[in-house]
Structures are given as structure tokens and as C-alpha cells.
Amino acid sequence: MKKTLSLLLAAIMLLACIPTAFADDVKEISVMVEYRDIDDLDFANMPYFNDPDIGITAQSGVHATFNQIKGSDWSTKVNLMLASGEYPDVIVRGGLDLEMYGVDQEILIPLDDIIEQYMPNYKAYLDYDPQTAQSLKSSDGKTYQLGWLIPQNINTDAHLFINKVWLDNLGLEIPTTVEDFEKVLIAFRDQDADGDGDSSNEIPMGGTLRNLTDGIAHLLNFWGVANNEIHVALDEKGNVYSPLQAEGLRPALETVSRWYNEGLIDVEAISQDSNASEAKINAGNVGVTWRWRMSAMGTDDAIWQQYECVIPFSADGYQATLQRYLEIPSFGAAITAGCKDVEAAAKWLDTQFAWENMITGYNGAKDEFWGYDEDGKVEIFPMSDGTRTVPGQSAMMYCSGPEYFAKVNMPSHRVEKTAYCEAYEAAGVIEKNSWNILSKLITFDVDESTQRSLLHAEIDKYAKESLANFIVKGVTDESWATYESTLQNIRLDDYIALYQTVYNRYVEANQ
Secondary structure (H helix, E strand, O other): OHHHHHHHHHHHHHHHHOOOOOOOOOEEEEEEEEEOOOOOOOHHHOHHHHOOOOOHHHHHOEEEEEEEEEHHHHHHHHHHHHHHOOOOOEEEOOOOOHHHHHHHOOOEOOOHHHHHHHOHHHHHHHHHOHHHHHOOEOOOOOEOOEEEEOOOOOOOOOEEEEEHHHHHHOOOOOOOOHHHHHHHHHHHHHOOOOOOOOOOOOEEEOOEOOOOOOEHHHHHHHHOOOOOOOOOEEOOOOOEEOHHHOOOHHHHHHHHHHHHHOOOEOHHHHOOOHHHHHHHHHOOOEEEEEEOOOOOOOOOHHHHOOEEEEOOOOOOOOOOOEOOOOOOOEEEEEEEOOOOOHHHHHHHHHHHOOHHHHHHHHHOOEOOOEEEOOOOOEEEOOOOOOOOOOOHHHOOOEOOHHHHHHHEEOOHHHHHHHHHHHHHHHHOOEOOOOOHHHHHHOOOOHHHHHHHHHHHHHHHHHHHHHHHHHHHHOOOHHHHHHHHHHHHHOOHHHHHHHHHHHHHHHHHHOO
């Protein structure tokens, strides 16, 4: 009897230490969260959330049940969820049409008063930089989102990397022209570049067509075509145009198609996702790739250190141009009209905005992945294998540049990325006006937002299909004429005009 009683008391004490859905003082919320395809995450079992002593549940008294969605599936699944009428309490990362689901349909609730009452950590960051915070408001002047911002001192998403060891093995120099680049790809294909005695296992160029960061579509940049997710950009005079109609697009596609069909580009690049692409890099099989950076990407040091970042090449008659990245807030989280305990949801979110929680949620556990230096600044330790059981880019993160850099020493992988960006800026290969002005800063009203969403859905679908078809099947006069006429039929000109109207209004309001 005593033994049984002891075991029972021990079990009770253990349960008392672990926040669960059955504890009277722990509130429950449901969370739909997006995560990157290349991350292998299990939110429900993360110590970051559920450590009995220091997890977010323990700190906030709020336990989250997660529905986690891969980034490649996000748009489809979040729209189905919103159409169903059955909403989670909180939506994290991934992005939403705030005008449609907030201002118009009121599926997302305004957060201004909630931030004021229940979110002191997050509010302090907004108050530190009110001008940046202003960009989070919708057309009705209300705020339907929490922002996500981590300063990195960067200017573009992807950089071009070439395996220098392979070049040395073949006695080749780093190419400086498109013609020399093609010769390098041919040599990587034919001459046993990795030196293992087998000339058939090298992939001259890797990547994917499905992801902008590591996408082979960046090859179009050589011809001045800086395409992006919204298919509109700003020229140097502030005029909205579409890269889908760029002068260099056809010659770019003709060349990239030839490279693809000659085996210079991974044949699976058209259909594979980033996980598959990364696996080939990590196996040491790829000669050339576009990538965010090389270190701290889950690649062994012995492999990533073989690569050298090179300046993109300008095709004859064109200026190489890459997309400019602006460090401004993106979508972090929202609370839906289906939330029955808004205070609990806000407290769960705001707890993650506590300074050490933000650093831990993005980088990993304190003392294992980061610590403080003798001056009290955050020191993020070097990472090579990428193994972290934290949300990473799906964690709450918001801090303006001056505040962040005053508190955090730039880690080595950030310094690496910054150096690439500075070299690209000096080379003049980054667009002057960022497309992020159109994607993040300008504000559409409800009617404009609805029109934009409808037009974009059709344009985006056709653009992706066309790009894949041109690369695989090549470009003919007939197929190009069909492409151009179809762009008119799906109202690309109206789409451009809409963005121009809203951009002009933005410029006038900020003069």
C-alpha cells in the first residue's frame, strides 16, 4: 500500500510540473503555423514550447495545439481553411491577404487595442521604431497582423556559387562571362569534375524552379530579368512594369532551355522541391547553384567550403539584375474571429516576444547556440549542421535594425551573407527600386485587394506553367506569340495599372 501510494504521489507531482491540456490553470489555443520545406520540425514536441520549466507554455500559462503546414502547401491549405468557416485561434507566418480577410471579411480581428492591453513586449518594439510599425497597418488604419522582422544587413535573396574545387580539378578559372559560364557547365558535365573516376554523377547546375531563393529562374537575371512572386517591379523612374514582358526574357529562356536540354541543368530541377535540391548539394554532387548563403545551411563544412560566390554575368547587350530585398516587416501572426480567448492568444504570442525567447526561438537554446559576451551583447555561436529543435523562421521575431545591432553581435553566417551582398551592390547587379515596395509597403483598399488577388492568381499560374514549358520544350515564334497574347487575355496590363495607381498614391502620401 505504501509503495502504491508513493508511486501515486510521484505521478501527481510529475503531472503538476508539466503543463497539459488538463491542468486547470493552463488555457488552450489552436495555432495554424507555416514552416519552411527544408526544415524538419515537430512543433508539438518542441522544448521551446513545452519544456515544463522554461517553455512558452510554462511562461504564459497557455498551451497551443499546432496544425503545421509546409510552405509549399501554405496558400492552398490556408485558403481552404478560411473558406471553411472553421478557424484556428492564431495563424502564424506564411502570409495572408489582410485586406480581404481582415478589412473586408473580418475573419482576422484588429489588434491595436489588444497589443495595447495584453502585449507589452511586442508593443515596446513598435514604440522603438514607429515609422517601421506604420507599414503594418491596413487601408482602414487598423492593424490585423503582428510583424516579423530580423535585421540582417542584406540586399538580395540569393547568390551564385561555383564549386572552386571542381574548377581547380579541371584547371579552369572562375568564369566572368555567360559564354565562359557555359563552358564551365559543359566541363562539369563531361570531365569528372569531382575526381572520383565517374564522369556521370556530377550535376553541373542544381536548384529548383519552385523556390525563388534557390531557383534556376535566377539564371534569367543574366539578361536583366528580375522576376519575383508578384510579377511586377519598379523601374528606375518609379514606373511599374512586369518582368514577364522584359526585353531579355525570350533570349534568356532560349538559352536556359538549351542548357537544360543539353544536361547542363539538373533534369529534376523543374519538379523537385528545395529538400531534394539541398540533398544533392549536401551529397557533394552539384557544381553550380543559387543559394541564400553557404554556411549554417545544414551542409557539412567540407562541402560548402568548396564553393565560391561569384558576381552574376551580364549577357551581351543586357545588365545582370537581381531582386532587391528590403528589411521591412513581413507577416508574423494574426488572431482570428474564431478565437474564444483573445487575451490568452495574445499572451502566448507576446511571451515569445520577450528578448531571450526571441533569440532562442530563432537560433536555439541559450548556452548551446547563443550566449552573452562580456559586454552583455548576444553572441550567436557558429552553426554548421543546422540541427535546432526550435521554430526558427516560424518563431515570433520583431526588432528594428538599430535596436537589434545594438544588442546582437553579427554571427559568422550573417557576416558571410553581408559580404556577398556588399559585393553585389558594388557590382551594380541589384535592382535600384525594390519590388518589396510593391509587395510590402503600398496599401490596397478592399476593392483593389480583391481585384489584385483575382488577377494575380491567374497570372501567377500561367507564368509558372509558361516558364516550365519554355525551359523544357524550348521557345518558338508560335509559342512566344501565344504567350504574349495570353498575357493580354488574362489582363496583365490591368494588373500593372492597378499597382501603378496604388504606388502613385503611396508616393504622394509619403512626400
